[in-house]
Amino acid sequence: MERIFDQDLVTANRLRARRRLETGTDFLLEIAARELSERLSLVERRFEQAIELHGGTGATGRLALQTGKIDRLDRVETHRDFSVDGEPLTEAPFEAVPLEPQSVNLVLSPLALHLTNDTPGVLVQIRRALKPDGLFLAAIPGAGTLGELRDVLLTTEVDLYGGASPRVIPFPDIRDVGGLMQRAGFTLPVIDEESFTVRYDNLFSLMRDLKAMGMANPLLGRSRKPVGRAFFLKAAERYAERYADPDGRIRATFSIIFVSGWAPHESQQKPLKPGSAKMRLADALDPTRGPRPTTKGDT
Template identity: 45%
Template sequence: MNASSGPPRIFDVPRRTARLARSEPAIGRADFLHLRAAENAVGSLEALMREWPKALDLSAHPGLFAAALAGSAAGGRVGQVIAMGDRAARAAPGAAALDVPDQSQDLIVSLMSLHWANDLPGALAQIRRALKPDGLFLGTLLGAGTLKELRAVLTEAELEARGGAQARVSPFADGFDGAALLQRAGFALPVADVDRVTVRYPDLFALVRDLRAMGETNVLAGPLRPLTRGIAGRAAELYAGRYGEADGRIPATFEIVHLAGWAPHESQQKPLPRGSAKMRLADALGVKEQTGED
């Protein structure tokens, strides 16, 4: 293995950028996940009684966060939110150097974009460097359980028709690794939370229309073999037969991973050194310690 080789190329950056551009006029028809992410980020800021004079929005579809912030209790404590103008930087975080001076931002938000990063720890490290000491990062990405139903039926339908199947749904990060990813990127006090959302559709084709409107369709690197109408129809049959509900609608699972981390600062709470505790655990819990003797 070549030690100088970079991270694996999972996603095609130009393809992802083009898909995001095409989705921008349509996102208003399918912005429910982005709005949920924005509202969660705003809720986090409402719980923190401090000011954020310089704020940067790196979200896939910027503007939704600022709109949610405007009507919140935290709105008066956050300065003007500047949206990243470079679509490629929003489409594929970390693909190029983040064009922001080091230690220049009090708050950085990246909603519904980081799951398209070929090098997620590297993208997070860039964000951490752009934060002032004790600056806050709030991020959201799709997690491993996202579109599990769609993944299963597309694979089965293509296997039936072709004897082999190409990946059609992105490999998403495990939400339970979120805090570890932040820590690896140099953030202090990392927190990750997983929010599972089930959305019900009339059929598979309605789901795909929403994914296109979001800019969340397949951009895996390499040649993409188009699905035939027959394979898509068979996948729709499998979806309805396997997951369909009593009213004929089908569920689609989305797993939203919310991240929060701070740029390190000497004022932040730090864990005590190992062996420095002044009280035994049994005393702290108010229980009688067992000696192991009969």
């Protein structure tokens, strides 16, 4: 298994962000929490035992409980400081799922799986922890996330130093996530993606927000060589040239992949055998349906 992320640094970044939580910087977790709870509210069943897995602020668990679909919810985190108002937590490493096989009915994972080195292994752990016909819901930052920042940092470093090191982490493609779900043994997977555009005064306010969210660079291959002020000034200038609106504020894209999948159970609908379909695929598709809208907001 190739290790991409420094897990000690991932944990330290997330914990630092939690301890210094600043107003408004948890907006991505709030978006994920609302979307996951809305999806949960549409499921026609109750869940006796649910787990929020590395949810940071606990927002996803709180909103999920408000749906009335859950009898009991526990949280798993890397440190007791993620507790809200002294609630009990199960402490576990970031890539561990400390649950007995077939012990829970629902697992919620908001904005954490993109930072795991062994994502297939973590998904297998989650699927094994679910009882038959248990549900997994996740929100995962996708490939479009921070594309503008990646572009300006890369081109600026090449221009100034003749080479570049990774400064923005890789995010998974929606097709890759679908493949990982099937590989882990989930059934009836449903996967969709939404993009959110957030506007900032400048590059420096964006980077401050990312640090406050715990999204500082945790890549093992990151450069340890410090860059001068000239680098960031040039990058900020290039960002404004390429990705600013008429009012001068810059745009930052956050794409979130929403995932649901079930632990196998004999009662679930089985896929049709090849060649047994009763209608053509073209007839099943709605040609009038356009792409999902982009939600814009200011921060």
